[in-house]
Amino acid sequence: MTDDTPETPTALLDRARQHATNVAAEHFPELPVETIDWEISHRAQRQAGVTKYDPATEEITIALTWTAYEQHGWEQFSSTVRHELIHAWQYHEFGDADHGSTFTRWTDYLDTSQHCERFTTPKWWLVCEDCGGRIARYRRSKTVHNPEKYSCSQCGGAIRVEEANCH
Numbered sequence: 001m002t003d004d005t006p007e008t009p010t011a012l013l014d015r016a017r018q019h020a021t022n023v024a025a026e027h028f029p030e031l032p033v034e035t036i037d038w039e040i041s042h043r044a045q046r047q048a049g050v051t052k053y054d055p056a057t058e059e060i061t062i063a064l065t066w067t068a069y070e071q072h073g074w075e076q077f078s079s080t081v082r083h084e085l086i087h088a089w090q091y092h093e094f095g096d097a098d099h100g101s102t103f104t105r106w107t108d109y110l111d112t113s114q115h116c117e118r119f120t121t122p123k124w125w126l127v128c129e130d131c132g133g134r135i136a137r138y139r140r141s142k143t144v145h146n147p148e149k150y151s152c153s154q155c156g157g158a159i160r161v162e163e164a165n166c167h
Contacts (some may be wrong), residue, residue: 001116003111005073005074006069006074007068007116009040010144011014012069013038013039013040013064013065014024015074016017016038016078016081017036017038018080019078019081020036020062020082021033021035023043023075023081023082023085023086023110023125024148025166027106027110028089028092030092030093031085031088031089031092032087032092033085033122035059035060036060036062037059037061037062037063038061038062038063038064038094039061039063039064040064040066041063041064041065041066042066043065044046044063044065044067044068044134045067045138045139046136046138047068048064048065048067048072048077048080049062049064049065049068049080049081049083049084050062050084051063051084051087051088051091051097052109053091053095055060055095058092059093060088060091060092062081062085062086062087062088064077064080064081064082067161068080069141071096073103079111080112080153082111082112083107083110083112083113083114085110086103086106086110086112086165087103087109089106090103091104091134099114104150121164122136122137122138122164123137123138123139123140123163123164123165124136124137124140124161124162124163125137125161125162125164126143126144126147126150126159126160127144127159127160127161127162128154128155128157128158128159129157129158129160130152130155130156130157130158130161131152131154131155131157133152133155135165137161143159143161144161147159147160147161
């Protein structure tokens with residue numbers, strides 16, 4: 001670990017804020033990055049970060065997931081900051097954000113990706129009996145409780161639930 005590797009949630013937010021400021025200055029000079037609110041999530045299990053937007057106030061908040069940072073380290077996690085910064089810019093410019101063509105044109109440019117690597121182990125897998133498709137589940141959803149009431153979205157086959165430790 002180097003001296004600039006964040007070791008606390010507060011230090012991570014400071015580092016992320018500074019990184020976002022540097023990236024925005026070069027690529028999104030019209031984005032008022034100093035007005036973005038930053039927070040840490042200790043609960044998220046599927047997303048390393050999320051950008052929230054309140055259209056009434058035009059307030060943008062970027063939440064970063066501490067567990068994802070601990071798993072990946074700053075070098076990889078800084079990509080998440082850049083990913084969320086693209087969304088912040090989209091909200092600022094268009095009032096909406098997605099992973100469409102506007103987003104995609106920035107991913108290579110900012111050395112980030114459309115999706116993050118899994119950083120927690122799912123508790124269950126929904127497995128299609130016909131095509132073998134697998135979908136991770138982190139919480140006890142309706143489908144996990146009653147798989148017989150649902151079918152595969154790809155092929156329509158029956159679904160079974162596997163505990164994650166079965167593999």
